[in-house]
Amino acid sequence: MKRKITLITGDGIGLEIMHAAANIIDKATNNIQWEEVSAGYTAYEKFGELLPEETIKSIERNKIAFKGPITTPVGKGFRSINVLLRQRFNLYCNLRPVKSFEGVNCLYKNLDLVIIRENSEDLYKGIEHMITDAAAESIKIITRGASERIADFAFKTAEKEKRGKVTLTHKANIMKLTDGLFLESGQKISQNYPHINFEDVIVDAMSMKLVMNPYDYEVIVAPNLYGDILSDMAAGLVGGLGMAPSANIGEDIAIFEPVHGSAPDIAGKNIANPTAAILSGIMMLKYIGEETAAIKIEDALKIVLKNNNLHTKDIGGRLSTTEFKEEIIKLL
Structure with a gap:
């Protein structure tokens, strides 16, 4: 029996890149059945709402979603659909691998680390209000339960992937209660994993160190806001957001998605990478136990990326989205 997976193509280039990735997955395994639904502006134009109930029910049924980028208006307007999905399904962990590939021009070769971001609280709770016409306040929430849970996930990831060190990043020297609690929680959980090295680094220093020598790090665990910033910065070390996959993981539901945005300026031009x-699809396949298919796709992708003549425009090549997909499918 085929595994049903919710497919959300999203906005902008989402339709092109998500169908390309889904086509590749279909060539690598016959065990997936896609249930395509809408979210974002595409859904708003069709149903009058950014996150239709049909989409929510599909995710609840299937437990696994493969999601494209969704446009979020800046400033006043709609709340982020990404944040809404994470909070609705308690997807407490945002997992972002940072890996360089041969053939892709980037700052660091043979880089392989992972950033684990607490996904359910911090300033992303969105608890804010106006104090006066000239002052606004945002409330930062850090809890012991969420902090210990994400720290434990980081150590379990290190164990599973045979990584020897976990680095917790924080600003506890200034935010002694909130970030202090996050640090204290990490220190407590580290005692359950004496075979894994543990260190903590203040987030501003972490930013500098991650740029100067990222090879010093294997697993980085961070509160929501710091993790968001650091993971985007780290993507720049390996070729940009076009090379950055992610997973949002909860107790029984997971959503896999590229980190980059919807790029409406190039939507429909068949040039998106x-x-x-x-890579997000590869993560998803491994998560659901389709290891063989995941490895087949990853091996094919490595071969294509290694050949400079087979790149899309954003990484120095001339291939269209469709042509890039077809090169991978040939190898499958």
Whole structure:
């Protein structure tokens, strides 16, 4: 029996890159059945709402979603659909691998680390209000339960992937209660994993160190806001957001998606790089136990990326989205 997976193509280039990634997955395994639904502006134009109930029910039924980028208006307007999905399904962990690939021009070769971001609280709770016409306040929430849970996930990831060190980043020297609690929680959980090295680094220093020598790090665990910033910065070390996959993981539901945005300026032109979507699909396949298919796709992707003549425009090549997809499918 095929595994049903919710497919959300999203906005902008989402339709192109997500269908490309889904096509590749279909060539690698016959065990997936896609249930395509809408979210974002595409859904708003069709149903009058950014996150239709049909989409929510599909995710609840299937437990696994493969999601494209969704446009979020800046400033006043609609709340982020990404944040809404994470909070609705308690997807407490945002997992972002940072890996360089041969053939892709980037600052660091042979880089392989992972950033684990607490996904359910911090300033992203969105608790804010106006104090006066000239002052606004945002409330930062850090809890012991969420902090210990994400720290434990980081150590379990290190164990599973045979990584020897976990680095917790914080600003506890200034925010002694909130970030202090996050640090204290990490220190407590580290005692359950004496075979894994543990260190903590203040987030501003972490930013500098991650740029100067990222090879010093294997697993980085951070509160929501710091993790968001650091993971985007780290993507720049390996070729940009076009090379950045992610997973949002909860107790029984997980959503896999490329980190980059919807790029409406190039939507429909068939030039978008689907690599981040493909890498997110590989993560998803491994998560659901389709290891063989995941490895087949990853091996094919590595071969294509290694050949400079087979790149999309954003990484120095001339291939369209479709042509890039077809090169991977040939190898499958």
